[in-house]
Amino acid sequence: MAKKYASARDLKFLLHQVHQAEELTRLDYFAHLAPADLDMMLDAAFQIADTYYFPYFADMDRQEPEVKDGTVHVHPKVPDVMRATAEGGWINPNVPLAEGGMQLPEMLVTAGNFIFQAANNAVMGFPSLTAGAARLILSFGSEAQKRTYMDRMYAGEWQGTMALTEPQAGSSLSDIVTSAEPVAEGVYKIKGQKIFISAGDNQFMDNVVHLLLARIKGAPAGTKGISLFIVPKKRVENGQLVPNDVQIAGIYHKMGQKASPACHLMLGEGDDCHGYLVGEANRGLAYMFQMMNDARILVGITAAAIASAAYQASLEYAKERPQGRRLSEKDPLKPPTLIINHPDVKRMLLLQKAVVEGSLSLLLECAKLADLAHAGPAEQRQDYGLLLDLLVPVAKTYPSEAGIQAVSAGMQCLGGYGYCKDFPLEQLYRDIRITAIYEGTTGIQSLDLLGRKITQQQGRGAWLLAQAVAATAQQATTYPALKTYAAQLQSELQRLQKTTQHLLGLAQAGDPERFLADANLYMELFSLVAVAWQWLKQGVAAQQALLTGPAATDVDFYEGKMLALRYFFHYELPKTQGLATRLTDPEAITLPLATEVLDIG
Numbered sequence: 298m299a300k301k302y303a304s305a306r307d308l309k310f311l312l313h314q315v316h317q318a319e320e321l322t323r324l325d326y327f328a329h330l331a332p333a334d335l336d337m338m339l340d341a342a343f344q345i346a347d348t349y350y351f352p353y354f355a356d357m358d359r360q361e362p363e364v365k366d367g368t369v370h371v372h373p374k375v376p377d378v379m380r381a382t383a384e385g386g387w388i389n390p391n392v393p394l395a396e397g398g399m400q401l402p403e404m405l406v407t408a409g410n411f412i413f414q415a416a417n418n419a420v421m422g423f424p425s426l427t428a429g430a431a432r433l434i435l436s437f438g439s440e441a442q443k444r445t446y447m448d449r450m451y452a453g454e455w456q457g458t459m460a461l462t463e464p465q466a467g468s469s470l471s472d473i474v475t476s477a478e479p480v481a482e483g484v485y486k487i488k489g490q491k492i493f494i495s496a497g498d499n500q501f502m503d504n505v506v507h508l509l510l511a512r513i514k515g516a517p518a519g520t521k522g523i524s525l526f527i528v529p530k531k532r533v534e535n536g537q538l539v540p541n542d543v544q545i546a547g548i549y550h551k552m553g554q555k556a557s558p559a560c561h562l563m564l565g566e567g568d569d570c571h572g573y574l575v576g577e578a579n580r581g582l583a584y585m586f587q588m589m590n591d592a593r594i595l596v597g598i599t600a601a602a603i604a605s606a607a608y609q610a611s612l613e614y615a616k617e618r619p620q621g622r623r624l625s626e627k628d629p630l631k632p633p634t635l636i637i638n639h640p641d642v643k644r645m646l647l648l649q650k651a652v653v654e655g656s657l658s659l660l661l662e663c664a665k666l667a668d669l670a671h672a673g674p675a676e677q678r679q680d681y682g683l684l685l686d687l688l689v690p691v692a693k694t695y696p697s698e699a700g701i702q703a704v705s706a707g708m709q710c711l712g713g714y715g716y717c718k719d720f721p722l723e724q725l726y727r728d729i730r731i732t733a734i735y736e737g738t739t740g741i742q743s744l745d746l747l748g749r750k751i752t753q754q755q756g757r758g759a760w761l762l763a764q765a766v767a768a769t770a771q772q773a774t775t776y777p778a779l780k781t782y783a784a785q786l787q788s789e790l791q792r793l794q795k796t797t798q799h800l801l802g803l804a805q806a807g808d809p810e811r812f813l814a815d816a817n818l819y820m821e822l823f824s825l826v827a828v829a830w831q832w833l834k835q836g837v838a839a840q841q842a843l844l845t846g847p848a849a850t851d852v853d854f855y856e857g858k859m860l861a862l863r864y865f866f867h868y869e870l871p872k873t874q875g876l877a878t879r880l881t882d883p884e885a886i887t888l889p890l891a892t893e894v895l896d897i898g
């Protein structure tokens with residue numbers, strides 16, 4: 298069942314045949330779910346997306362939010378989206394039953410988010426930020442804070458945000474200066490400004506709950522002096538909502554994702570902005586990392602979902618647009634062929650398919666690791682968590698960077714029409730670009746991968762990944778159609794390990810700049826191997842299905858999987874060679890400090 302923005306068939310293949318999602322229902326924590334519930338939830342998500350998200354995708358882009366009388370006015374359908382998402386249980390799907398949630402596995406939450414994002418990625422910011430902010434209160438807030446905020450947020454009545462960025466503190470959160478001065482037990486006066494705060498305000502919500510980082514006066518410098526606060530737009534006093542001195546200075550006029558406003562907030566201009574400390578003082582960044590890790594995976598999902606919508610649209614177009622003749626056809630009087638028959642167009646479609654389905658598989662792998670780290674066998678939870686930690690920056694970055702290329706290829710398939718507003722490609726192209734920037738740029742994710750995650754716990758995460766890749770390759774060798782790809786993946790893994798050793802040698806030699814200078818290229822190399830692993834997993838599942846005699850209607854689906862796998866191994870994976878060559882090249886091009894030579898006058 299192909300939708301216009303995402304394939305339910307593919308989601309179910311990935312969930313069940315590749316990643317065995319139903320295994321989770323055998324764990325105590327998910328015992329309230331039957332395997333059949335998983336598909337029912339997916340179908341319900343598609344219904345919400347079809348009704349409330351997809352129809353307004355273009356209109357929400359055309360009717361940008363605007364500030365009127367100090368309030369941000371967003372598209373009139375935003376409250377319907379919030380209500381439907383909340384009523385479907387998708388604001389708190391993974392929250393424990395005892396706290397009013399559905400206690401769903403992250404795998405299913407990932408699949409649901411993918412559906413909503415593919416249907417209308419920009420409006421999804423409203424429910425998803427509310428979900429993340431409420432979860433932060435659930436994890437670290439006091440009982441009183443939970444009672445005050447969570448129910449209203451889960452009901453979609455109060456908006457949640459994540460308020461980190463300041464004019465001088467974007468990538469470097471250690472430079473945050475928004476201040477907090479104690480006025481009563483757990484209550485602080487907040488002063489400062491936050492910029493780019495997504496879904497930071499709108500005319501429909503009774504309240505906006507900012508989960509905000511600030512520095513308590515006298516706290517240590519750097520990340521060790523940052524605390525987490527709840528700073529509502531309206532605070533509760535004697536059961537009434539009263540203004541809390543959070544002003545909207547303006548909104549940014551963005552390239553894409555226009556449905557959700559990115560707000561500039563002024564806090565405490567009138568010396569009357571109260572913030573409520575969450576958890577312990579000075580532990581704010583550690584707490585926020587929970588939301589940031591979730592948000593990083595969510596950005597990966599956003600990117601894969603946008604690329605999915607682009608793939609669906611360009612595939613549909615390529616199957617209908619006649620233009621030119623086959624390379625082998627010399628007769629100009631013959632009718633033109635459909636563009637899908639041109640090898641170059643087929644290549645661009647395969648690139649998109651390989652990126653979308655490879656990314657989604659990696660994201661579901663991460664989601665399953667999160668589920669197992671939380672609810673799997675106790676003695677293995679730490680390892681699941683370590684492997685997840687290693688993969689988070691990759692799961693954010695690969696779908697974003699490769700997704701941008703994929704959507705660009707989708708636009709290219711439409712020729713000039715791709716550049717026009719009559720088709721969704723131009724909007725999708727604008728929407729996806731932000732995914733490589735927010736939630737930690739690609740540069741920052743790459744520093745995290747090479748500078749921190751690879752060596753975490755004496756490299757145990759990397760070792761676990763190597764074991765998992767080897768196990769998939771081993772399984773794949775039993776299928777003749779996959780033998781060479783299994784061997785190729787093993788040798789690519791060795792190339793990655795050798796390159797990693799070389800770079801770690803630079804770090805051990807006391808040259809951190811050389812070690813990390815090309816971290817982005819390392820991320821690219823690492824991602825190609827990680828996604829090849831995911832394609833081989835999909836190949837195994839496709840081979841298993843093909844050998845057991847699938848229904849005639851399914852044969853094309855599995856053959857399509859094999860074609861995309863072959864595309865990935867023949868067109869994408871060989872790029873590792875150039876990357877490894879550069880990463881081990883002794884020539885340091887970007888290090889010299891003489892930046893004036895870049896000035897062309």
Ligand SMILES: Cc1cc2nc3c(=O)[nH]c(=O)nc-3n(C[C@H](O)[C@H](O)[C@H](O)COP(=O)(O)OP(=O)(O)OC[C@H]3O[C@@H](n4cnc5c(N)ncnc54)[C@H](O)[C@@H]3O)c2cc1C
Binds near residue numbers: 458460461468
């Ligand atoms: C549409 C939108 C929505 C957003 N939503 C939110 C939100 O809801 N909440 C929130 O708190 N923030 C939000 N942000 C802010 C976003 O997270 C930041 O823009 C992002 O983290 C980058 O910070 P910056 O813009 O200050 O860029 P900078 O940090 O100035 O980075 C500029 C460039 O320098 C590079 N760079 C910076 N430091 C280093 C380094 N140490 N080593 C190597 N390279 C480096 C970066 O990779 C980047 O390429 C949003 C931004 C946008 C545009």
